[in-house]
Amino acid sequence: MTATADQAGDDPAFVLVGAHPSLYLLATLGRRHGTRVERIPDAAALARWLVAAGVLPTAPPANDADLMHARQLREAINSLMRSVMSGRPLGGEPLDTVNGHAVRPDVPPQLRVEDARRFVTPPRAADAPHALATIARDAVRLLGGPQAARIKECEHPDCSLLFVDETQSGRRRWCSMDRCGNLVKTAGYRARRRNAD
Numbered sequence: 001m002t003a004t005a006d007q008a009g010d011d012p013a014f015v016l017v018g019a020h021p022s023l024y025l026l027a028t029l030g031r032r033h034g035t036r037v038e039r040i041p042d043a044a045a046l047a048r049w050l051v052a053a054g055v056l057p058t059a060p061p062a063n064d065a066d067l068m069h070a071r072q073l074r075e076a077i078n079s080l081m082r083s084v085m086s087g088r089p090l091g092g093e094p095l096d097t098v099n100g101h102a103v104r105p106d107v108p109p110q111l112r113v114e115d116a117r118r119f120v121t122p123p124r125a126a127d128a129p130h131a132l133a134t135i136a137r138d139a140v141r142l143l144g145g146p147q148a149a150r151i152k153e154c155e156h157p158d159c160s161l162l163f164v165d166e167t168q169s170g171r172r173r174w175c176s177m178d179r180c181g182n183l184v185k186t187a188g189y190r191a192r193r194r195n196a197d
């Protein structure tokens with residue numbers, strides 16, 4: 001999986017940018033610096049999103065408590081990532097929230113065999129709390145590893161999505177060229193395009 005392997009889910013309302021489940025979760029709240037776009041407005045949307053993000057194979061039962069926990073986890077991860085980006089110390093409630101989800105059982109891998117082919121898949125019985133634990137663990141690994149230094153915010157003024165810049169040059173500027181790089185280009189900022197990947 002690479003940072004540029006942004007992919008569209010089945011639900012066009014979902015934005016899967018960042019190539020990490022934790023970054024996908026952050027992208028469920030768009031335009032943080034303006035009029036915010038909530039992409040998981042209810043528990044049913046959360047269930048659909050967990051499938052679109054590839055965390056679960058089928059939509060789990062999800063209730064309002066799951067939705068509240070998902071949004072709390074999202075904001076905690078957002079807080080920690082932006083602290084890392086600006087060099088602020090990490091701690092307090094966001095750290096407790098992320099670690100609190102990460103310590104719970106996550107979605108376990110299951111070996112599935114079809115004919116002669118083997119697959120690693122999530123079990124069908126995994127539910128929303130398992131999925132949030134998987135996402136929290138992804139955030140823990142990302143924030144605790146060397147990739148944390150490469151977390152960036154998209155430079156498009158209307159976009160607040162975060163991504164991991166895995167380019168050698170470290171000069172990636174857009175969450176994705178399709179979403180924002182080309183928009184800026186067509187808006188007349190052709191000179192800036194030269195530095196985009």
Ligand SMILES: [Zn+2]
Pocket residue numbers: 154155156159160161174175176179180
């Ligand atoms: Zn963007």
